[in-house]
Structures are given as structure tokens and as C-alpha cells.
Amino acid sequence: MYLGKTVEELHELLVSKKVTPLELTKEAIEALKKEETNAIETICEKEALEFAATLVEPEVDNLFWGIPYVAKDNFSTKDILTTASSEILKDYVPVYDATVITKLKEAKAVLIAKSTLDELAMGGTGTTGHKGTTYNPYDPTHTYKIGGSSCGSASLTAQGIVPFALGSDTGDSVRKPASYAGLVGFKPTWGRISRYGLFPFAPSLDHVAYFTRSVKDSAALLEVLAGEDLAHDATCSVKPVEKYTEGLTGDLKGKKIARIKEIDESVKDKVILEGLDKVQKALEEAGATVEEVNFDQKLLAAVYPAYMIISCAEATSNNANLDGIKFGPRVGEASSYQDVMMNARTNGFSELIRRRFVIGSYSLFKANQEELFLRAQKVRRLIVNKTNEILSQYDAILTPCGGIVRNPFASNSDDVSDRLDIHTIIVENHLGIGNFGGFPSISVPMGLDNGFPFACNIMTKVFTEKETLNIAYAIEKKLGLKNLSTMEVK
Amino acid sequence: MVKYDLDLLKKCANNLMFDMSNDQYNVLLKEFDVLTKQMEVLGEIDGVNDVEPMTFPYPVYTTYLREDVAETPLSKKEALRNAKDVEDGQIVLPKVVG
Amino acid sequence: MNFEAVIGIEIHVEMKTNSKSFSGGPVKFGQEPNTLVAPLDMAFPGTMPILNKQVVINAIRVSNALNMTIDHELWFDRKNYFYSDLPKGFQITQDKRPIGSNGSLTVKLSDGRLKTIEIERLHIEEDTCKQLHLDDITLVDYNRAGTPLIEIVSRPNIRSGEEAMKYVETIRQIVVFAGVSDGKMEEGSMRCDVNVSVRPFGSDKFGTKVEVKNLNSVANVRTAIDYEVERQTKLILSGGAVEQETRRFDEKTQTTIMMRKKTDAVDYKYFTEPNILPIRLSDEFIQNAIDTCPELASSKQERYTSNGLSDEEADQMLQNLLMADYLDECIKVNPKHTKLFWNWITGEATAFLNKKFQSFDKFKVTPDNLEKLINMVENGTLSMKMARQVFEVMCEENKDAEQIASDLGLKQDSNEDEIKKIVEATVDEFPQAVVDFKAGKDRAVGFIVGQIMKKTKGKVNPQIASKLVLEALKSR
Structure with a gap:
């Protein structure tokens, strides 16, 4: 029984030949078949077993040798069905591997499944994929969300079936579900990891991100995934990849960390504020000073509308390639190419997605850009400027991931609505600041409430992942909330 | 800004090559009301018109350009693998006019 | 309006x-x-x-x-x-x-x-x-x-x-x-x-x-x-x-x-x-792109006219990049022969390539070899007619022009002593020509040269022959 172990622990077992990659893979695939949260698009059983069988001689210096993992189903995987949890791609089999998939293959990690997501990664509820809702494994009653859009990857990691899983994060799509699933969810700097092969939602906000169950695993994984990719993604930085694991000292002497007054004030669940105070204490014990700063309530409330406009606008363009001609289904009668497209897109996208595209398209109209798209981009700059101003005086910003520990399905959907109060808008959307400015941002568990985990978030300056990870490491160490999974709960 | 109503939203959707149910157009109309109101508020934020729109998350540029070397193309079979209607190694569409 | x-x-x-x-x-x-x-x-x-x-x-x-x-x-x-x-x-x-x-x-x-x-x-x-x-x-x-x-x-x-x-x-x-x-x-x-x-x-x-x-x-x-x-x-x-x-x-x-x-x-x-x-883009990158740009037509035009082509002749060359490229190679060999190269290129070479449906990048004759042929005409070794014969062979396979001429036995006699003998003999044959010449009829020169060419099957350098005939007639 090797489920529920971290990469680091599995590596020890593999290197000492107590278990083989094939055994690990088989066990994980068996667990996948039994899992009950609707987290899987495709199990790559044949490919995984074949690959695992070739891994015989352990690589002592390669932490990921023989480690099973899953990838969100919006990463292009050659010869393996990749649907983005959308009907329009329900039978799409890519001809190439995403760069991160290639890198993990080279590191000899074993891809065992593609996981569910909110359709095309455009959602935060885990309910909009073409296979229906993905549930939170911490909640057998199916009352509370795991969040999205990387719901499947979050669930499978939280169940201990895999020690890490790839996701993508455009607004908070890894960091938010990480909170609901008791995981470490890391989104490094925009441009730190190649996006080649990640199906785009909004490229200026999209990040490859991932879940682990320890900060150390997160640091180690970044060493594998980061780095230039000039042949495929020229937005990816050529800055050298650092030894992130070597920066994990837990020593925060001299570090200054800011808490945002307006965000903290927007938190609903008292237990979250208590958690943040505990984190603050832990940070102080590790040598840091923590202070409260003002951001600007108006700017914080602006994150959500600005995000909606920018992401929908980019998305409507990115997904214009899904027209049923080169790939995707041909549905119904067609007497013109327009019919082909109309049929494919009307049937292929859920209504939520179609509404998003209309919003995006409308805000790009020549006559509307100034008041919608360009205005949103200007607000984005103001928000990033303000964040940088804080980060010029502090090493990091500490926030909660959201305002409530448990997020019921009934509470809200992805619909744009004016029923939400300003506090909810602020506290549930501020993680998008990390996408606006491309800042490294990590969610780390900070507590459990009635068996439900919740996390805090640490954000630092761009390309200071060593810093982000070390602060997260200090928190994990002090709070002792490492390697949480539902296996322990059960 | 262009005034929106149900007709415009429908036209907009059709230009994006899809349609929606009337219910959905009505939901969308409400979403538009909320969002445009929010965007109006954003227009009143201090300094919003004193900054340039931001496309990239931080100041960044590159000097990299790809050398002009052809790579091995996809095989015809691979290229067409996901297309549903293929004839003579080409993708078939109803006759395109105009 | x-x-x-x-x-x-x-x-x-x-x-x-x-x-x-x-x-x-x-x-x-x-x-x-x-x-x-x-x-x-x-x-x-x-x-x-x-x-x-x-x-x-x-x-x-x-x-x-x-x-x-x-x-x-x-x-x-x-x-x-x-x-x-x-x-x-x-x-x-x-x-x-x-x-x-x-x-x-x-x-x-x-x-x-x-x-x-x-x-x-x-x-x-x-x-x-x-x-x-x-x-x-x-x-x-x-x-x-x-x-x-x-x-x-x-x-x-x-x-x-x-x-x-x-x-x-x-x-x-x-x-x-x-x-x-x-x-x-x-x-x-x-x-x-x-x-x-x-x-x-x-x-x-x-x-x-x-x-x-x-x-x-x-x-x-x-x-x-x-x-x-x-x-x-x-x-x-x-x-x-x-x-x-x-x-x-x-x-x-x-x-x-x-x-x-x-x-x-x-x-x-x-x-x-x-x-x-x-x-x-750095200044260097942009400047380098400009500096290494292949020569444009306007610049070629100037160069051609300064090497003796008329505007029209230069224009004709610029209708076809491959042809102009070929001329440029020729000019590198000898700029003084620009017009002569032009003649060959627009004349015989074009005719040959057209016949074969080929373009100048497929043309086998090297500029060096063409220059040799031109020189042989210039120094009187070959008549134009002979040169055309040699050129035809060159087009098929780029063999040395001099070698082809020698293989074909094409060589114009330019030895003045030898030619003088033939001139004297021919003038002797046609005394009426001397009479005509003395009477001011210059066409007598052409007549004698023609007879010589006929007799020698055109192998005598006509310029030298003319000169010697004139001398001979004057001296009678």
C-alpha cells in the first residue's frame, strides 16, 4: 500500500527497491478505477503500464523516476484523448505533447490519467465539465465544492492516489481548489514554466500550476518543469532555473510580510481569520515580521470585473480554432461552412461558455474597447502597480484563499450576478492578482475545520520562487499540516 | 459603447458561430447589465486614464527570433487524424461561396 | 466637369x-x-x-x-x-x-x-x-x-x-x-x-x-x-x-x-x-539586414549604365533576376566587356535557354568561359560565325572555348604574312579590280576580300584581310 505518500517518500521506496514503478502504477490505476468523485476523463492504463515496465534501474538523483501523476485534461498529450472537458473536443487526440508532459516523461514520471476540469478551464466551481460535477473527496455528502477549474487534479491528489498533479491557473484555478482539498497549490511566475501544449484560456493570465502534498515536493517539481522553451513558447523566460529545494530552510529572519487589511476584513468564517493569525505567529517564530497594509478597496473590488472582461476577451479568440473543421465533431446537416461551424460550436460549448464568449467579443468591439477591454487592462495595471508597491516594501503578501472554509454548491455559480456583496467579491477573487501581475503564488494548508481543510496564500515578487517556497515551507513546518489526504480522514 | 439588447446579443453570438436558447440570451442580458455597470465604476477609479493598458503581467521583452529552418512537418495522416470529413488528403467542406 | x-x-x-x-x-x-x-x-x-x-x-x-x-x-x-x-x-x-x-x-x-x-x-x-x-x-x-x-x-x-x-x-x-x-x-x-x-x-x-x-x-x-x-x-x-x-x-x-x-x-x-x-530589434540587427540585402534593381540599373549599357538595355536585363544575376557574374570577370556579355546573354544564350525551357540558373556556360570566347573574337582568332558555333557546344557542356574551337578546327588565320600571300595572289587573279580601285571605286576592296573569304572558307581574319587588300591595291 503506497498511496498517500509524497514524492519524496515514494522516491526513497523506489530507490531502495521496496517497490517498483510498475507496482506503484498498478496500484494507482486500481485506485483510479474505484474513485468516486468523478475526477477522471481518461485513464492512460496501457500507456502507463507499458512505460512503467521500462523503468527498471532506479535513478537515485532523479526524484521523479517512476512516480505516477495525473494531468489536467487541457494539456496536450500525444495519442491520448484530450477533451478539456468540453463536448467540442470529446474525441480530439493530439498530435503532440505539451512541454511539461515531455519534461515529466524525460524525468520518467508516469502519466496515469487525464483529469476533469471546468469546461475549457473557464470556471471555478468544478461543475461545468462535460462529464458533470467533480466532487470534493473531503465531502461524501456532495454538498461542498472542491472548486475549479482544476477540480479533477485536486481531487485525485487529495485522495492520495497520486503525489502530484498538473493543473492550470488563470484566475485561481489551482490555488483555490488546493485550499478546499488540503493541498499545496503552486503557480510560479508567468513565464517560469512553458505553456506550450496547455490549451489556452487567456494567455496573458494562463499559468501552468500544480498540486502536491508537501512544499518540498512542490519545490522539487518546479526544478523539473521550469525553464526556457524557445522552440515552442517564446514567452517563457530564459532565466536560469534555480535549486528551489536548496532554498527550503524555514528560516525567515529579516523577512517582512504584509497582510492586506481589506481582504482580511472581507473574510466571513472566523476560523479562517484565526488560521491566518496562527500563520502569522508561525512566520514570526521563523523570524519574519508581519504587518497589516492597506491596498484599496475599490481596486480589490475591481479584480473580478477586470478579470472577467480580459479573460473572456482573450478566450473568445483562443477558442475560435474550435470550429469543427480540423477537429471536433461534425454535427447535423450542413450546406455551408458556416453551418459546419454553427453546428459544432452550438452543440460543442455549454451555454456558460457561449455566454462568456459573447461577453468577451462584445468588449473587443472597436466601439467598446476603450470602455471595456482597454479599461480592464488599465485597471489591471493599477492593481499590479499597487501590488508591486507593497512588494517593494515587503517580501511577501499573506492572504486567505477565500472567505469560507466550505463552499456549498448551492451558494453561487459562475454566472455574473449583482447579488454578491463587495466583501465576497473581494475575498473570493483576489487570488487573480497573482495572474494579473504574474506573481508566484502558493496556497498552503493552514487548518482543518470539521474535517474540511482550508489554506492561506503567499505571494512574492516575480521570479522569486525560492522566497515563495521557503515561506510556504516555514508555514508547513510550523503548522505541521503536511501530506494531508482523505486517506487519513478515512 | 454600442447599445446592447437581445437582438445585438443574438447577432453577436451568431458572429461567433453559435446560437443560444432565448433563456440564455436573457441570462446573458442580465450579466451584461451587471458587468457594464461594474465597468462604469471601474472608469471612476483614480488614475485609470493615466496608465497604459497592460497586456503582459510585467515589463518584458525579448530579442529572440527563430532561425528560418523548416522542421519535419506532420505526416498527412497525423495532420488529418482529427478531421471528420476527408477526401483526397484534404478536408471537405460544403462548397464555400464568396 | x-x-x-x-x-x-x-x-x-x-x-x-x-x-x-x-x-x-x-x-x-x-x-x-x-x-x-x-x-x-x-x-x-x-x-x-x-x-x-x-x-x-x-x-x-x-x-x-x-x-x-x-x-x-x-x-x-x-x-x-x-x-x-x-x-x-x-x-x-x-x-x-x-x-x-x-x-x-x-x-x-x-x-x-x-x-x-x-x-x-x-x-x-x-x-x-x-x-x-x-x-x-x-x-x-x-x-x-x-x-x-x-x-x-x-x-x-x-x-x-x-x-x-x-x-x-x-x-x-x-x-x-x-x-x-x-x-x-x-x-x-x-x-x-x-x-x-x-x-x-x-x-x-x-x-x-x-x-x-x-x-x-x-x-x-x-x-x-x-x-x-x-x-x-x-x-x-x-x-x-x-x-x-x-x-x-x-x-x-x-x-x-x-x-x-x-x-x-x-x-x-x-x-x-x-x-x-x-x-x-537592435540597430545592428536592422543595419545588418539592410547591408546584406541582395542588390536591388535600381542599383543594378545604375551600375549597368555606368558600364556602358543604355537605359533600355539595362531595363531589359532587369526583367529577369536570374539573367541579371548571370550578367553580374560576367561583369565580375571583366566589367569592360559588359556590353559584349549583354549581347551574348540577350541573344544566343536566351535563344538557347528558351528552346530548352530553362532559366539562367540552369545555364551551363561559366562567365569565365564566355569571357574566353569573347576574347577570341576580339583578338580575331574566331569570326562571329565561328564563335556562334563554339558557343552552341559550350551551351550543351561547358567545355573550354579554346578547346572546342580547336576540336572543331575553327581558327581564323590572323598571320599577316600568310594572309599577304593570299591577298597578292588574289589581286593578281583579278586585274580589273585594280583598275576599278584606281578609278575610285572603293567596292573593289570588298570584292577582293569576298573572293579571299570564299577561297579560304572564311578562315581568314576579315579585318586583317581588308587592311592588306587596301594596301595591296594602293601599291599597284
């Missing part, structure tokens, strides 16, 4: 690079459908654009030739629309910041007047798929998708079909000589869209403009515009109004035909391409 035409031209030039604008997909023409496709060209999800260096170099070179300001930072935009030939659902182009802006091109008109045409912008973009329209279906071939394009947009200060034609012709020459494109309008590697309107002379308002497409030769540009200007003028004079529409040139009738009325302008919803970072 007198009218003037207001004409603006958009030219798309397809580049002959090795790979596409934003992917490594090969650029080749006439290949089997869907065999030149990289994942990006078919818009497979997750693919990202990486700009081709040669595309930038080419754009710089053409911008420079068109006296444009060259942007030192490249930004790209998406032009969003749905069409069956557009795989991504958008085209990557440069809307807000074209690489080249504010240029001009001066052309010489047939009456000798110079006209400077202003150019608004030059930008980099990518081509669409090729569609084959059959009876009831359309077949789509993605080979062309992503092929590099530059678009050159003039300001509307062109005033006649001739100006337009010269403008297009000169741009064609620039892109061909700069090595950017094969510039074949008939094959679509250079495509022109022309906007034509007319207005009363002296007016500063614009008339309603009509777009004319499908101009697949330089001559058609002129014909179509002349026709269109006349059509619009007549229409207005007869009380009608020009409608905003798109027309196509019809080769058969040499007229323009209505394709469609222009409805509302399409909103392309341009926005900055977020997958391409701003690309900074």
Missing part, C-alpha cells in the same frame, strides 16, 4: 522563406496537400507562435527599399474573424504598430515625369489555407496556412492606371531582387487589391470607393483601373452614383465585374497578441 482618380493599393507579398511566419512548417509550392503542416498551422490547441527571423529581415529590407521608418520593437495583434480558410479563427498581424511606416516610392512614367507615391505602412502577417472549389464541395489544404506575408499599403495619392502599374511593377522588382518573394502575380505570390474612386478636379473630398480584386498581372492593374475610372466617371456624368462595392477584374472582357456590395465594415476586434512578447 473634369474628374481625377484617387487610387490606393494594398499589396500582399508571399515570402519564399524556408519556414512559416510563426511555425517551423516548411514553405514550398506545388506540394501534395496537407504535407507541409506543423501543429500551429492547423491551430491545434496549445500551440504558440514563434516569429521567424528571416521574415523580420525581409520586412526590414523591403521597408528600407521603400524609404520607411523601421520600428525597433515588434508588436503583433490578432485580427479575429471566422472563415473556412482561417484555421485559428484569427490572423496574426501588426495592426497598431507595423514594422514599416511612412515610406515613399518614386516611379518614372512613360512621359519621363517622376511620381512619388506615399506608402502608409508595411506589416508582417501570415497567409491562410488554400481552398479548392469543386462542384458541390470545397477541399481545404493547409500547406499554405502560415506562409509569411508582408502587406504594403499605399496612401491614396495614386492618380492613374499607369502610376499604379509602375508602382506595382517597381515593388514587384524590389521584392524579387531582395530575395523576399518570387513575385509571381499570376500564381498569387503577389496579390493586389486596388481602391478606386473619382472626384471633381480640385476637390479635397473623397468619392465613394470601389475595391477591385483579382489583378493577377501588372498590366491588369492598369487595365482594371483605367476601366474603373472610366466606368465611375460615366456613371456620375449620367447622373448616377458610385456604390461602395467589391469588384473583380475579368480577364476575358478586360472589365471589372461586381462581386458584392459592401455592407457594414467587419469589426475585426483587434487586440495585442498575448503569446508574442514585444521583440526588440
Whole structure:
């Protein structure tokens, strides 16, 4: 029984030949078949077993040798069905591997499944994929969300079936579900990891991100995934990849960390504020000073509308390639190419997605850009400027991931609505600041409430992942909330 | 800004090559009301018109350009693998006019 | 009422690079459908654009030739629309910041007047798929998708079909000589869209403009515009109004035909391409692209005329880049023989290659060897007639000219002593010639030379023979 172990622990077992990659893979695939949260698009059983069988001689210096993992189903995987949890791609089999998939293959990690997501990664509820809702494994009653859009990857990691899983994060799509699933969810700097092969939602906000169950695993994984990719993604930085694991000292002497007054004030669940105070204490014990700063309530409330406009606008363009001609289904009668497209897109996208595209398209109209798209981009700059101003005086910003520990399905959907109060808008959307400015941002568990985990978030300056990870490491160490999974709960 | 109503939203959707149910157009109309109101508020934020729109998350540029070397193309079979209607190694569409 | 035409031209030039604008997909023409496709060209999800260096170099070179300001930072935009030939659902182009802006091109008109045409912008973009329209279906071939394009947009200060034609012709020459494109309008590697309107002379308002497409030769540009200007003028004079529409040139009738009325302008919803970072070009990079640009026609023209060709002769050479390249190689061997090389190239060489349906890049005769042949004629070793015989062999296989002449036994006798003997003997034979000569009839010289050539089967150097005959006749 090797489920529920971290990469680091599995590596020890593999290197000492107590278990083989094939055994690990088989066990994980068996667990996948039994899992009950609707987290899987495709199990790559044949490919995984074949690959695992070739891994015989352990690589002592390669932490990921023989480690099973899953990838969100919006990463292009050659010869393996990749649907983005959308009907329009329900039978799409890519001809190439995403760069991160290639890198993990080279590191000899074993891809065992593609996981569910909110359709095309455009959602935060885990309910909009073409296979229906993905549930939170911490909640057998199916009352509370795991969040999205990387719901499947979050669930499978939280169940201990895999020690890490790839996701993508455009607004908070890894960091938010990480909170609901008791995981470490890391989104490094925009441009730190190649996006080649990640199906785009909004490229200026999209990040490859991932879940682990320890900060150390997160640091180690970044060493594998980061780095230039000039042949495929020229937005990816050529800055050298650092030894992130070597920066994990837990020593925060001299570090200054800011808490945002307006965000903290927007938190609903008292237990979250208590958690943040505990984190603050832990940070102080590790040598840091923590202070409260003002951001600007108006700017914080602006994150959500600005995000909606920018992401929908980019998305409507990115997904214009899904027209049923080169790939995707041909549905119904067609007497013109327009019919082909109309049929494919009307049937292929859920209504939520179609509404998003209309919003995006409308805000790009020549006559509307100034008041919608360009205005949103200007607000984005103001928000990033303000964040940088804080980060010029502090090493990091500490926030909660959201305002409530448990997020019921009934509470809200992805619909744009004016029923939400300003506090909810602020506290549930501020993680998008990390996408606006491309800042490294990590969610780390900070507590459990009635068996439900919740996390805090640490954000630092761009390309200071060593810093982000070390602060997260200090928190994990002090709070002792490492390697949480539902296996322990059960 | 262009005034929106149900007709415009429908036209907009059709230009994006899809349609929606009337219910959905009505939901969308409400979403538009909320969002445009929010965007109006954003227009009143201090300094919003004193900054340039931001496309990239931080100041960044590159000097990299790809050398002009052809790579091995996809095989015809691979290229067409996901297309549903293929004839003579080409993708078939109803006759395109105009 | 007198009218003037207001004409603006958009030219798309397809580049002959090795790979596409934003992917490594090969650029080749006439290949089997869907065999030149990289994942990006078919818009497979997750693919990202990486700009081709040669595309930038080419754009710089053409911008420079068109006296444009060259942007030192490249930004790209998406032009969003749905069409069956557009795989991504958008085209990557440069809307807000074209690489080249504010240029001009001066052309010489047939009456000798110079006209400077202003150019608004030059930008980099990518081509669409090729569609084959059959009876009831359309077949789509993605080979062309992503092929590099530059678009050159003039300001509307062109005033006649001739100006337009010269403008297009000169741009064609620039892109061909700069090595950017094969510039074949008939094959679509250079495509022109022309906007034509007319207005009363002296007016500063614009008339309603009509777009004319499908101009697949330089001559058609002129014909179509002349026709269109006349059509619009007549229409207005007869009380009608020009409608905003798109027309196509019809080769058969040499007229323009209505394709469609222009409805509302399409909103392309341009926005900055977020997958391409701003690309900074250093001064060195730009200067190097300019300095290493293959020589353009205008410069060749100057060089040719300074080496003794007339304007017309130089122009003829510039109609064909491969021919001009060949002449350049010859000039490197001996610039003093430029005109003589020109004679061979436009004469015998062209005739030979035409017969074989070959172009000058396939021509076997090396410039060195051609120079040898020219020298043999110059120093009298070969007559022109003999030289042509030798040249014919050289064309088939580039054997040494002197060797061929010797193999064929072709050699002109230039030994004065030898020739003198024949001259004396021939004059002796025809005493009447001496009498005629003394009587002032100069044609006696030609008569004797003719007899000598007949006797020797043309192997005697005629210049030397003439000289000696004259001397001989004088001395009698």
C-alpha cells in the first residue's frame, strides 16, 4: 500500500527497491478505477503500464523516476484523448505533447490519467465539465465544492492516489481548489514554466500550476518543469532555473510580510481569520515580521470585473480554432461552412461558455474597447502597480484563499450576478492578482475545520520562487499540516 | 459603447458561430447589465486614464527570433487524424461561396 | 466637369522563406496537400507562435527599399474573424504598430515625369489555407496556412492606371531582387487589391470607393483601373452614383465585374497578441539586414549604365533576376566587356535557354568561359560565325572555348604574312579590280576580300584581310 505518500517518500521506496514503478502504477490505476468523485476523463492504463515496465534501474538523483501523476485534461498529450472537458473536443487526440508532459516523461514520471476540469478551464466551481460535477473527496455528502477549474487534479491528489498533479491557473484555478482539498497549490511566475501544449484560456493570465502534498515536493517539481522553451513558447523566460529545494530552510529572519487589511476584513468564517493569525505567529517564530497594509478597496473590488472582461476577451479568440473543421465533431446537416461551424460550436460549448464568449467579443468591439477591454487592462495595471508597491516594501503578501472554509454548491455559480456583496467579491477573487501581475503564488494548508481543510496564500515578487517556497515551507513546518489526504480522514 | 439588447446579443453570438436558447440570451442580458455597470465604476477609479493598458503581467521583452529552418512537418495522416470529413488528403467542406 | 482618380493599393507579398511566419512548417509550392503542416498551422490547441527571423529581415529590407521608418520593437495583434480558410479563427498581424511606416516610392512614367507615391505602412502577417472549389464541395489544404506575408499599403495619392502599374511593377522588382518573394502575380505570390474612386478636379473630398480584386498581372492593374475610372466617371456624368462595392477584374472582357456590395465594415476586434512578447530589434540587427540585402534593381540599373549599357538595355536585363544575376557574374570577370556579355546573354544564350525551357540558373556556360570566347573574337582568332558555333557546344557542356574551337578546327588565320600571300595572289587573279580601285571605286576592296573569304572558307581574319587588300591595291 503506497498511496498517500509524497514524492519524496515514494522516491526513497523506489530507490531502495521496496517497490517498483510498475507496482506503484498498478496500484494507482486500481485506485483510479474505484474513485468516486468523478475526477477522471481518461485513464492512460496501457500507456502507463507499458512505460512503467521500462523503468527498471532506479535513478537515485532523479526524484521523479517512476512516480505516477495525473494531468489536467487541457494539456496536450500525444495519442491520448484530450477533451478539456468540453463536448467540442470529446474525441480530439493530439498530435503532440505539451512541454511539461515531455519534461515529466524525460524525468520518467508516469502519466496515469487525464483529469476533469471546468469546461475549457473557464470556471471555478468544478461543475461545468462535460462529464458533470467533480466532487470534493473531503465531502461524501456532495454538498461542498472542491472548486475549479482544476477540480479533477485536486481531487485525485487529495485522495492520495497520486503525489502530484498538473493543473492550470488563470484566475485561481489551482490555488483555490488546493485550499478546499488540503493541498499545496503552486503557480510560479508567468513565464517560469512553458505553456506550450496547455490549451489556452487567456494567455496573458494562463499559468501552468500544480498540486502536491508537501512544499518540498512542490519545490522539487518546479526544478523539473521550469525553464526556457524557445522552440515552442517564446514567452517563457530564459532565466536560469534555480535549486528551489536548496532554498527550503524555514528560516525567515529579516523577512517582512504584509497582510492586506481589506481582504482580511472581507473574510466571513472566523476560523479562517484565526488560521491566518496562527500563520502569522508561525512566520514570526521563523523570524519574519508581519504587518497589516492597506491596498484599496475599490481596486480589490475591481479584480473580478477586470478579470472577467480580459479573460473572456482573450478566450473568445483562443477558442475560435474550435470550429469543427480540423477537429471536433461534425454535427447535423450542413450546406455551408458556416453551418459546419454553427453546428459544432452550438452543440460543442455549454451555454456558460457561449455566454462568456459573447461577453468577451462584445468588449473587443472597436466601439467598446476603450470602455471595456482597454479599461480592464488599465485597471489591471493599477492593481499590479499597487501590488508591486507593497512588494517593494515587503517580501511577501499573506492572504486567505477565500472567505469560507466550505463552499456549498448551492451558494453561487459562475454566472455574473449583482447579488454578491463587495466583501465576497473581494475575498473570493483576489487570488487573480497573482495572474494579473504574474506573481508566484502558493496556497498552503493552514487548518482543518470539521474535517474540511482550508489554506492561506503567499505571494512574492516575480521570479522569486525560492522566497515563495521557503515561506510556504516555514508555514508547513510550523503548522505541521503536511501530506494531508482523505486517506487519513478515512 | 454600442447599445446592447437581445437582438445585438443574438447577432453577436451568431458572429461567433453559435446560437443560444432565448433563456440564455436573457441570462446573458442580465450579466451584461451587471458587468457594464461594474465597468462604469471601474472608469471612476483614480488614475485609470493615466496608465497604459497592460497586456503582459510585467515589463518584458525579448530579442529572440527563430532561425528560418523548416522542421519535419506532420505526416498527412497525423495532420488529418482529427478531421471528420476527408477526401483526397484534404478536408471537405460544403462548397464555400464568396 | 473634369474628374481625377484617387487610387490606393494594398499589396500582399508571399515570402519564399524556408519556414512559416510563426511555425517551423516548411514553405514550398506545388506540394501534395496537407504535407507541409506543423501543429500551429492547423491551430491545434496549445500551440504558440514563434516569429521567424528571416521574415523580420525581409520586412526590414523591403521597408528600407521603400524609404520607411523601421520600428525597433515588434508588436503583433490578432485580427479575429471566422472563415473556412482561417484555421485559428484569427490572423496574426501588426495592426497598431507595423514594422514599416511612412515610406515613399518614386516611379518614372512613360512621359519621363517622376511620381512619388506615399506608402502608409508595411506589416508582417501570415497567409491562410488554400481552398479548392469543386462542384458541390470545397477541399481545404493547409500547406499554405502560415506562409509569411508582408502587406504594403499605399496612401491614396495614386492618380492613374499607369502610376499604379509602375508602382506595382517597381515593388514587384524590389521584392524579387531582395530575395523576399518570387513575385509571381499570376500564381498569387503577389496579390493586389486596388481602391478606386473619382472626384471633381480640385476637390479635397473623397468619392465613394470601389475595391477591385483579382489583378493577377501588372498590366491588369492598369487595365482594371483605367476601366474603373472610366466606368465611375460615366456613371456620375449620367447622373448616377458610385456604390461602395467589391469588384473583380475579368480577364476575358478586360472589365471589372461586381462581386458584392459592401455592407457594414467587419469589426475585426483587434487586440495585442498575448503569446508574442514585444521583440526588440537592435540597430545592428536592422543595419545588418539592410547591408546584406541582395542588390536591388535600381542599383543594378545604375551600375549597368555606368558600364556602358543604355537605359533600355539595362531595363531589359532587369526583367529577369536570374539573367541579371548571370550578367553580374560576367561583369565580375571583366566589367569592360559588359556590353559584349549583354549581347551574348540577350541573344544566343536566351535563344538557347528558351528552346530548352530553362532559366539562367540552369545555364551551363561559366562567365569565365564566355569571357574566353569573347576574347577570341576580339583578338580575331574566331569570326562571329565561328564563335556562334563554339558557343552552341559550350551551351550543351561547358567545355573550354579554346578547346572546342580547336576540336572543331575553327581558327581564323590572323598571320599577316600568310594572309599577304593570299591577298597578292588574289589581286593578281583579278586585274580589273585594280583598275576599278584606281578609278575610285572603293567596292573593289570588298570584292577582293569576298573572293579571299570564299577561297579560304572564311578562315581568314576579315579585318586583317581588308587592311592588306587596301594596301595591296594602293601599291599597284
